[in-house]
Amino acid sequence: MIITPGQQTMDGLTLQIFKDLCNEAKANAARSASQILGVSSTYLSKQTHDALSNFHKLYFDEAMQEKKQQINDDVSDLFDQAQALMASGGASAVDGLTEDSERAKERIGVAHFQKQLEALITLNVDFKERLVPVLSSMQFEDAMNQRLSHIDFAWSKTITALANGEITFDGLAREVAGLLSSDAERQLYYPRVLKEDPPQGLGDQGIWLDLGN
Amino acid sequence: MGTDNATYLQDLRDFTIDSMNWCSQEAESEAMKVNEIINTLVNEAGRRASMSQQALEATHSIQQRIESLRANDGKEKITVLVQILESINKEHNELGELTGPIIEALQFQDRLRQNLENMGKVLKTWLAARQSVGHELDSAAQLAYGQKLLACMTSQDEKAVVRRFIAGLPVEETVADAMFF
Numbered sequence: 001m002i003i004t005p006g007q008q009t010m011d012g013l014t015l016q017i018f019k020d021l022c023n024e025a026k027a028n029a030a031r032s033a034s035q036i037l038g039v040s041s042t043y044l045s046k047q048t049h050d051a052l053s054n055f056h057k058l059y060f061d062e063a064m065q066e067k068k069q070q071i072n073d074d075v076s077d078l079f080d081q082a083q084a085l086m087a088s089g090g091a092s093a094v095d096g097l098t099e100d101s102e103r104a105k106e107r108i109g110v111a112h113f114q115k116q117l118e119a120l121i122t123l124n125v126d127f128k129e130r131l132v133p134v135l136s137s138m139q140f141e142d143a144m145n146q147r148l149s150h151i152d153f154a155w156s157k158t159i160t161a162l163a164n165g166e167i168t169f170d171g172l173a174r175e176v177a178g179l180l181s182s183d184a185e186r187q188l189y190y191p192r193v194l195k196e197d198p199p200q201g202l203g204d205q206g207i208w209l210d211l212g213n
Numbered sequence: 214m215g216t217d218n219a220t221y222l223q224d225l226r227d228f229t230i231d232s233m234n235w236c237s238q239e240a241e242s243e244a245m246k247v248n249e250i251i252n253t254l255v256n257e258a259g260r261r262a263s264m265s266q267q268a269l270e271a272t273h274s275i276q277q278r279i280e281s282l283r284a285n286d287g288k289e290k291i292t293v294l295v296q297i298l299e300s301i302n303k304e305h306n307e308l309g310e311l312t313g314p315i316i317e318a319l320q321f322q323d324r325l326r327q328n329l330e331n332m333g334k335v336l337k338t339w340l341a342a343r344q345s346v347g348h349e350l351d352s353a354a355q356l357a358y359g360q361k362l363l364a365c366m367t368s369q370d371e372k373a374v375v376r377r378f379i380a381g382l383p384v385e386e387t388v389a390d391a392m393f394f
Contacts, residue, residue, distance in 0.1 A: 010342060011343065017362060032321035154225060158225060188228055
């Protein structure tokens with residue numbers, strides 16, 4: 001959409017360009033993660049790769065929400081297989097998994113899937129080596145998405161407030177703070193914008209699996 | 214807090230740039246993990262046996278160079294990493310199948326890193342311009358501002374974003390992005 005001179009302020013024009021650049025950056029993060037997922041198809045079993053692909057679609061594509069159950073079933077099957085493989089490898093690991101699985105039953109959808117994946121990568125070193133690069137790239141895509149979405153939100157709201165002639169931004173600054181989804185992000189935002197220490201213990205949201213890195 | 218809008222805008226800009234720097238560092242850290250993928254690919258049943266001794270040695274060399282790069286504090290590690298992989302691919306055609314898709318993934322990460330850096334430049338350009346130019350843009354001012362924004366961009370895709378919103382910007386000769394085929 002071409003903006004004709006006088007039709008829009010510099011702020012509005014910049015915002016539109018900035019938002020498109022945000023989307024471009026998100027798309028590049030997604031393309032990178034998809035490419036790594038594609039590479040993994042050459043060394044993971046079809047079943048494992050399909051399960052990871054389903055998870056990726058589920059997590060990053062809202063239209064795929066209804067497939068949650070299928071994904072959970074896929075991973076449960078994988079989980080059973082891994083347990084069978086490890087049957088002679090140590091009771092403690094299997095006990096841990098059973099406990100974890102019980103807890104995971106209380107969760108739904110993605111959270112359930114995430115916990116299962118986390119258990120899978122602690123079950124077997126070979127599994128971990130194969131899965132971690134793919135999960136790590138998804139985690140990376142998720143982190144980029146969140147950061148860029150927060151930045152997009154903050155600037156969209158700010159420029160709208162400027163256009164409305166608002167003089168102070170305290171409320172908006174707090175609203176943005178409430179969106180932040182990781183401790184690392186809060187540690188940057190609070191001292192810089194709110195001039196105060198970040199709250200402690202809020203933790204991280206998103207695909208935050210313990211990959212043991 | 215009671216912050217006036219000029220201070221708030223600068224603080225939000227600085228937070229944005231800090232956050233984007235964090236993202237760039239994450240992109241670089243993520244890129245260095247290709248060593249694990251290469252390791253898995255090479256050790257895949259059957260693959261190692263089918264690779265020539267020269268290709269195996271080249272792969273080992275790639276992994277050593279990535280480890281050195283990981284320990285290095287230099288900038289643009291992803292660009293360097295892609296260059297390493299591409300140069301070794303040229304010498305050993307049989308590694309193309311192994312590393313080609315990884316190079317593509319890294320190229321997208323490098324583009325992301327570039328996007329983040331250039332978005333920071335856009336914010337700096339905007340905040341400087343809004344103090345000197347005024348908020349309403351006539352035709353000449355819009356073109357002049359558009360050229361400043363174009364100067365912040367590296368890739369054709371980024372430049373296309375600016376052109377999408379501002380007509381009349383001079384068209385450059387199309388040159389393929391260095392990092393892409």
